[in-house]
Amino acid sequence: MPGLHSDPKHGDPSHGDPSHGDPSHGDPHRRAAYLDELFSLADRVALVTGGSSGIGQGMATALALAGAQVVLLARGEPALRAAAGAIRSAGGQAAWVRADLADRAATLAGAEQTAAPFGEPDIIVNAAGINLRPPLTELTTGQWDETMAVNLTAPFLLGQRFGPAMARRGWGRIINVASQQALRAFGNSGGYGASKAGLTGLTRSQSEAWAARGVCCNAVTPGFVPTPMTAAVASDPVRSAALAARTMIGRNGEPADFAGVAVYLASRASDYVTGQLICVDGGFSVS
Secondary structure, three states: OOOHHHOHHHOOHHHHOOOOOOOOOOOHHHHHHHHHHHHOOOOOEEEEEOOOOHHHHHHHHHHHHOOOEEEEEEOOHHHHHHHHHHHHHOOOEEEEEEOOOOOHHHHHHHHHHHHHHHOOOOEEEEOOOOOOOOOHHHOOHHHHHHHHHHHHHHHHHHHHHHHHHHHHHOOEEEEEEOOHHHOOOOOOOHHHHHHHHHHHHHHHHHHHHHHHHOEEEEEEEEOOOOOHHHHHHHOOHHHHHHHHHOOOOOOOOOHHHHHHHHHHHHOHHHOOOOOOEEEEOOOHHHO
16 A cells, blocks of 8 residues: 555554664664663753752752753852752752842852852853732832842842853853743733843843854743742632633643753753743743
8 A cells, every 4th residue: 555654553664664864763872872862961050049949959950960060159058058058969960059030249149159169150040030919000129129130130130140151161051930920911020020021121132142152042921830939829729720710731830840941041951042032931921
């Protein structure tokens, strides 16, 4: 029958020969070596802001288990100690630096300290954020300034500090954690939505500046993920269930859901991916 041999289930020769197409097929050692070449972060140094909890902690753990030496940068010392300890207990390498990213001088000083444990970072993950959400008419200039400082200015400052050096070395990664509110307004988006929209724009600007010299810059947009920052909604079973129902997968996210995208965007597997906004949201943004 003429069509029979083009059907993989009915005798396409390429499916009967393990060596056809993928030379590692059928050889677990070669396959492991191929995957390691694509995704290994051995000898890489990653700086993760907000790495002491939530999505940042999930990403930091994944990068460490993929081989990176990870430095966590956040405000709370007890959480930093615990997160770094958990990474070490899992077999990864981790250090931490305490800094208040709402303070420009503290951010710059913290950036210098993060290079001490393992050297300058090859990978930056900007996962730290604050979510002040009064109605826009009640949003104070102080709340606006604090939101912009943590969610937008700190990623800018860290990029300015480390991005040019990555470009000089010919390789680097910047991963910015954005928000659904960079795409659409939610209730009381206020300064938070504006800051995350700005962060996606910064991602493209960083990519334009440095991608030609090997520094790929991308943003990740989560769906709803129960974390300390979203505790008010996560603790409300009605609102939480309503958000889960808006996804295609049928559940809200978890920090572990960001392990794969973090390793992918931090590795050489994403060498030709830059300037992108990647939604990791269970289909929330397209439902």
